[in-house]
Amino acid sequence: MSVMTILSGKGGTGKTTVLVNLAYAAKDRFGKVNLLDCDVEAPNVDLFIQAKPESTEQVDIKIPRIDSDKCTYCGICQEVCEFNAIVIMKSKKKHMIFDELCHSCGACFEMCPENAIFEIDKNIGKIRKGSRDTLTIYSGFLKVGEMLGVPVIKKVKQHIVKDMFNLIDSSPGTSCPVVHSVLGSDFCLLVTEPTPFGLYDLQLAVDLLRVLKKDFSVVINKSGANDKIIDAYCKSEDIAIIGRIPFEKRIAELYSKGDIILKEEPYKKIYKDILDNILNRIEQL
Ligand code: SF4
Numbered sequence: 001m002s003v004m005t006i007l008s009g010k011g012g013t014g015k016t017t018v019l020v021n022l023a024y025a026a027k028d029r030f031g032k033v034n035l036l037d038c039d040v041e042a043p044n045v046d047l048f049i050q051a052k053p054e055s056t057e058q059v060d061i062k063i064p065r066i067d068s069d070k071c072t073y074c075g076i077c078q079e080v081c082e083f084n085a086i087v088i089m090k091s092k093k094k095h096m097i098f099d100e101l102c103h104s105c106g107a108c109f110e111m112c113p114e115n116a117i118f119e120i121d122k123n124i125g126k127i128r129k130g131s132r133d134t135l136t137i138y139s140g141f142l143k144v145g146e147m148l149g150v151p152v153i154k155k156v157k158q159h160i161v162k163d164m165f166n167l168i169d170s171s172p173g174t175s176c177p178v179v180h181s182v183l184g185s186d187f188c189l190l191v192t193e194p195t196p197f198g199l200y201d202l203q204l205a206v207d208l209l210r211v212l213k214k215d216f217s218v219v220i221n222k223s224g225a226n227d228k229i230i231d232a233y234c235k236s237e238d239i240a241i242i243g244r245i246p247f248e249k250r251i252a253e254l255y256s257k258g259d260i261i262l263k264e265e266p267y268k269k270i271y272k273d274i275l276d277n278i279l280n281r282i283e284q285l
């Protein structure tokens with residue numbers, strides 16, 4: 001079995017809708033599917049699935065605190081912190097730690113010559129497990145106001161099951177959380193829309209996947225007369241377009257009712273063909 005990440009250069013392309021429908025197509029094929037929602041600032045896969053919540057686990061990171069009795073105010077911790085999260089005021093014998101800037105790298109803790117730094121836990125989010133039928137879903141939630149999504153993503157990905165088909169929903173864009181969602185994936189699916197903005201963001205996502213040396217294909221959502229803008233780019237870059245979801249009123253109706261479009265033809269066949277194409281690509285790797 002395998003791990004596939006679905007991503008899009010921009011928000012609003014219908015990435016999550018494609019993932020959910022592919023999940024149902026994969027369920028018809030394999031029986032069980034494992035879903036991992038790594039779009040931790042706005043996880044919504046389980047809303048589409050209407051998963052029944054089963055359990056929750058907290059995500060904590062380690063952040064430093066300074067023991068004033070041991071500290072000599074040498075300033076080494078401030079120097080080694082690449083994120084400016086520690087300020088040492090030697091003349092006033094004071095220190096400040098900015099928890100929001102701390103990346104929990106542990107450098108200050110390791111480098112303090114006086115062992116004056118100790119670590120405490122800080123909660124930054126949670127993972128919620130849910131299920132529906134034979135779909136299992138782990139959704140990562142980053143606490144409002146927190147900036148470090150990567151530790152939550154890493155914790156969600158600990159739930160990848162080796163002998164299952166695993167589908168990861170990444171956040172939109174090409175930033176650090178997307179990189180961490182994609183790492184370890186066997187294959188990636190880029191969902192785009194046939195607009196100039198869609199093309200621009202698709203190009204960024206393609207550049208990222210090439211840097212990460214990941215195999216990928218493209219699906220055009222809201223496909224129609226404007227597809228040529230994506231077709232021309234993919235042809236010039238030798239990128240396979242393995243599916244087109246039409247821009248149709250019926251899809252919008254099903255979507256607005258929270259239904260999966262896979263229930264109806266011709267959409268069922270479209271998704272089955274996309275899944276076949278994905279599995280063929282994975283087999284060739
Ligand atoms: S490295 Fe240790 S001793 Fe030096 S200022 Fe930081 S906490 Fe104090």
Ligand code: SF4
Nearest residue numbers: 081102103105106108
């Ligand atoms: S753990 Fe790392 S990021 Fe946080 S304060 Fe220490 S050196 Fe800076």
